[in-house]
Amino acid sequence: MSGGRERDIQHLDEQLRGLVSRLASILGDVLREQVGEALLVEVEEVRKYNIELRASWSEEKQNLIIQQIENLNPDMVFALVRSFTLYFHLLNLAEERARLITLARRERSAYPEPCSESIAMALKELKLEGVGAQSIRRLLSRMLVEPVFTAHPTESRRRANLFHLRNINRLVADLSSNEILQSEQEYLEEELRRAVTSMWQTDEIRASRPTPLHEVANTLYYFESTLYPMVPRLYRDLEKALLRYYPGESFMIPTFLRFNSWTGADRDGNPHITATITAMTSRWQKKTILKLYRGSLERLAEELSPSLRLIQVNQALLDSLARDRRLMPDLAIKFEKQSVFEVYRQKINFILARLDRTIELNQAAYDAEQEAIKAGIPPSQAATGLANVRQNDYCYFSPIELLTDLAILEESLRENRGRRIADGALADLITQVQVFGFHLAGLEVRQHSSRHTAALAEVLRFAAVCDNFSALSEEEKYSLLERELGDPRPLVIPDADYSSDTQEVLETLRVMRRMQLEVNREVCENYVISFTNQPSDVLTLLLLAKEGGLARLDPTSATIDCDLHIVPLFESIEDLRRAPDIMRQLFKTSLYRSSLAGYSYLQEIMIGYSDSNKDGGFFTANWELYKAQRQLAEVCREESIDLRLFHGRGGAIGRGGGPANRAIMAQPRHSLGGKLKMTEQGEVIFARYSNPEIAHRHLEQVTNAVFKATLSPQARALRTGAEEEWFPALEGMSETAFKAYRELVFENPNFARYFFEASPINEIGLLNIASRPVSRRATGRIQDLRAIPWVFSWTQNRHYLPGWYGVGSALHNYMYPNNSATLDEHRLALLQEMYNGWPFFQTILLNSERSLGAADLEIARLYSTLVTDEKVRREIWELIEAEYHRTCAAVMLITGQTTLLDNIPVLQRSIRLRNPYIDPISFIQVALLKRLRQKSQDNFAIDQDREEFEKILGIVLHSINGIAAGAQTTG
């Protein structure tokens, strides 16, 4: 470890210790007040015993602790779980604060040099590597960083508690300031006690599922409180860095950062997301962003006070004021009176008036839609009145009009010695309008491919074109689709009695069209098809889009003009393998190809990290994702298509999580092209975006990685390395890993029983985390379970299996070929070379090591005792245990470590310190799950003891939250 890094860790440690002991003592005060000294005594006892247990584990000690816990009354157990959970929430905040303090310290000591992994650092390094301004310009012209916010059910904390946590976070930030007076400190500590008390008195478990609109409100919160104010800072960072490292060069800074959202639009497996919800969401987003602009303009009006008595303004500003006066004569008199000589203020007032009118019309459209819905009219047919307004209203029809007005202010300032003023809040607002437009974030619809097929089959049957579209072979489907796409006649029969599912698919497309016309195209133009597994899945949606008015055929040129960006999502191992051929066939289909013209022949393709992982295991999924990206890049290059890959990643390693910048640097060559689009889901959103400082750091690290991965000759060489020579080894290992994983998860008849019994999977389903149901189909089969509850369950029971199972077999069999007991030194050397020279392989090992380090065999074994059939338990447990040891040994051998996570000491220490506090929650969870399951076997007993049953269930649900807080991940 370098001296600097060691000092950082030491500094982090000191900061953390101070903060944690302060917060723990505040928590102690609250627990004493709220429950009494007895709870504190119990917490202390449990803590002490668990620390001893961790110091030297024995089954005897473990059973003693469990026994002790079981002897407590349920109220005390409940209070214990909640105390430890609250402790973790505070610890997580303290860690975040300590990280920020350390970052600031690092930045101070680096000054005037830039901070590591910042945008400036990327440009400095590129300059040193000899990358010229022209290459930077080329990259800037296509660069894009695009986080997509989703409502995936991985945030187990309620919004009420997130609110308290943010409040506590602010107080902790103030408290850790160096310049604080004694009286302020007392005040802040009192405020903290108040906030912690509020948390203690707030229900942690939702009484019912959140509605889709609650989810929308949650996402909007991050836009309003973090992204909107923070975004201009990143643009300034880039501007300043370009000026510093490429002086004398001119650059056009593009809108390189954009945001999209699935909240209120992702309907895959979620029947609650309807066309109505999507319509409401887009209007709500528009209202939110316009109000944010309003606030900024009001502040700007305060700031832009230059007076005509002191300074000139340019003619363009005067002309535009004259136009505004003609458009809004009544207001003009008022504005002139208010600010006679302050013409900038006059102009801002006109802008505000136009903005208010835009807000008003958006609200009227929203209200009209609501009325229509109440009257049973679909939202796409509601009379919003917006069409008539177009010609003669002074509202803003598009963000371009607002930008034009802002540019008039800017130019006049610049021409009249006001550069400094123009570079402030006005420049920030211009950036904000460029980034957020009138839509705030692009709403992306997602639906399962089978839903489109079923809908189209019905439409074709009603139109007497085809009796059973779903039953056709792929070739038959494809040629029928091509034929119908080339035929101008509509297929959908107005007022036909389609099933409600079909109506919903069609109405969604119509609503998208409507929103595009009434807000702008960006508001809703991307449509992701989950489980795309054949080319016809894409043409099916294109044909439906044509019916919905989003795609128009020009029969003369035989081309399709399309306002829908269709994004196939490949997420099973098989589909990832097929993806390049599927795309090639589509690109060669002239109608499909023509539909990309409106997007400058850009094709976005999404790849799913979670489902591929669940399908083929960690090693194989990563390898197949890697190959698919390379091959897709190749196909797109051959077909002259611009590729944008969209990474569907979750927070957990088993769902594509892990450090984002490392993942970017490990992407295969040609797959990035300066563009990075990725999902931000559930608990990751709170972790990355609830604090503007952290959000800024995250996005600057991501941007740094995009710059370097795309342009740095060194990084590119490293990524390519001897890659192709290493492929056969990877391919062979992946086969072994796949076999080991599939044999356990899908072929062993006892595995499903083990999984369902040894984890709180059913209880996770009762948590009411999100509006969508836990499974697509309630079959009790692993295949039908969604990836989130799958990973969530393995996190709770500390197996963390999705993050490593199969890796050990792959590495071990490679290093000990043909079941030999002797290590093949050459092969080990090759794996070490790959580890040191190939970021992709290194990332696989490091990420699986993170999962191995977070897994805990002692606790996992305890969960295995929940399996009632001892034979089943033993068989599966032994397989898991053996693979775990194999994986640890192989990873440590290759990475040259003696203990897991020696190379990631911050994580190693965090896990070690947290374990004694997570353990008691796990003990409680296991003991209560046993009791619950015994009770639910006997319906009579449930009726008798309904109250007790509910109480135990409540504690189990709280324990799930507690473990998630301790492990800092749901799954």
Ligand code: PGA
């Ligand atoms: P999905 O997400 O089930 O919505 O496809 C999977 C995941 O992100 O884990």
